[in-house]
Amino acid sequence: MEDVLELHNVNKTFKGFQIKDLSLSVKKGFITGFIGGNGAGKSTTIKMILNLLQPDSGTISVFGLDYKQNEKEIKQRIGFVFDNNIFYEHLTLNEMKRLIKPAYHNWNDTIFNQYVDMFGLSLKKKLKNFSKGMMMKASLTFALSHNAELIIMDEPTSGLDPIFRRELLEVLHDLMQNGDRTIFFSTHITTDLDRIADYITFIHNGHHVFTKEQYKIEEEYAIVKGDTDLLDRDTEQEFVSIRRSNHGFEALTTNKQRTETVFGDTVILERPTLEDIMLYTKKGTETIW
């Protein structure tokens, strides 16, 4: 399968925060959800992918091209959707379109009008009077109107009400019927990903934890529950992190099959949510529990 986006050993240091040797790839034709807790480095990574921020070292290639030689071509083929307002607020949607359209040689007015209608956006209303949901839809409309092959979104569903969110997810899902398109989006709302993501990329504290097909996560990971007397120095090694209470322990395994072999039916295995995986991974590295 073709990778549309590849990061190789990318490093970026801010005071008090570091993206460390981040390598990841995004498969063409699929939706990849990009997850990680607050401050994990998602926005920083997305900015580097969009060449809005330069890595200190490492390489980033988009469509197999690098920004140094091919910035214009890459930007023609990428659409990005941000949660905060990147438009000129005093302009109407129509005025904004006139400004953006000449920058893209693949611009398609029919598609633009189609999404404006579908999203119920007003062409004559000033953008400063758009709600957050409308702004997100406007931003997505611009990305789609130049036929972007790769759509990158930073928290597209945050702050949207459940109906808007569901609608947006359905639009994203429908967009994938054209198998050439790829979507990479960060989110805190991991339940959104259950609906539409094929792959999940998880970063924690500037490190890549995994990129996996969603169904594989279900196959490999499990929450394990059992009596604390099953735990010793050896068996503890089986888990990412362990939570103990008076009633027993709960832990996350990344290798369900092995856990079954080691513990047999002395433990109960449950399907973890992405939230569980994020939480246990965080606790594991902080060793609080």
Ligand SMILES: Nc1ncnc2c1ncn2[C@@H]1O[C@H](COP(=O)(O)OP(=O)(O)OP(=O)(O)O)[C@@H](O)[C@H]1O
């Ligand atoms: N320009 C900058 N200068 C200094 N530090 C920065 C800069 N941009 C981001 N950071 C820091 O880098 C860390 C990662 O921030 P980033 O916005 O990438 O995380 P995030 O995963 O998108 O978080 P959230 O989900 O909360 O939006 C944070 O500690 C942040 O304060």
